[in-house]
Amino acid sequence: MTLDEKLRKPLSEIGVTSAEQCQSLFEELNQRLQEDSAAARSSAKVEGFRIDWLGRKNGRLSLLSDNWLKAASSQLKPVVGKLLNGLRIEAEKRLNELMAETKGKIEVRVEGNLDQWKGEVQTELRSVPDITLPGLSHQFGAKHPLTLVREEIEEIFISMGYTVEEGPEIETAYYNFEALNTPENHPARSEQDTFFIRDGGAGRDELLLRTHTSPVQIHTMERMKPPVRAIVPGKVYRRDNPDATHTPMFHQIEGFAVDVDISFCEFKGTLEYFLKAFFGPEKRVRFRPSYFPFTEPSAEVDISCGICGGTGRVGQGIPCRVCKQSGWVEVMGAGMIHPAVFQYVGYDPEEYSGFAFGLGLDRYTMLKYNMPSLDYFFNNDIRFLEQFK
């Protein structure tokens, strides 16, 4: 029978009937106590020692008291009581020593040679936070390239006094078309294949996924009186089949400024400043006449091609594919806001003037990082995304 098994039975059952037998049994226990305390070299093991010996419920001293002392014969009781008391004092003394020792051990060792005891500390002192150990490493994510470019564009405009506005992605036909001077029978509506919402109403209240960020111009002008200078980044939707340069969802940044006396000069100057700030001061900028229902006059804005330097040729006269040999890359649609649009929002077109522009964030990001296809943005390929950390 092991010592621990003996502790669970009354003395009479394990054949102990004399004071001498008690004495030798306690000597055996004391021997075990010394061995255990000598083996407790870490704070975890010291805690184990405490539980084994002084634990309230199943500690050896509790078992001893319950099974041996309480059931002892009246003749043996004082002997067991005295021996038990001596053993308890010894156990408590050992525990105090061990606790002081392990505590001291940490303090002393922290000043010692790190490499020598790092492994030991790691395994032995789990309950003590050790600030010298290497930390847990976390995988940090990175901003998506579209987010990086959006933030860069926002910063340029914020530095010119623009605010950043937002609006709903589900719009009514009124805000998406009509208030932008594109009434129901206007030919421009058919240019944009649109996602309509099933059972989404009819007429000017019909619900659809916005095809451009321009409706936010209307929302913003309804809410604010001039001067207004704002840009509107956001997702837009068109029924395009996905290929290298088209996706059914893409990102635009709309911008507009309305104030008294805003001239074509301010319009051109602002956009040139922005394009040179974003694409580089060496870029040339040109405005080509164009048409949009909500601006008059309207322009397509081009910058000189960064691949061929505007010559249309790379290397030994090889045609530049990026600009299709024209030397120019289209980057923006823009124009002076049509007076009719002002009337929809209650601005007096005699008093106020302004300009508006829209650009494709996906395209800007492709140009900035020389990317061949839109696919990279939406494939969630970690090898691609990690390059932007």
Ligand SMILES: [Zn+2]
């Ligand atoms: Zn080119």
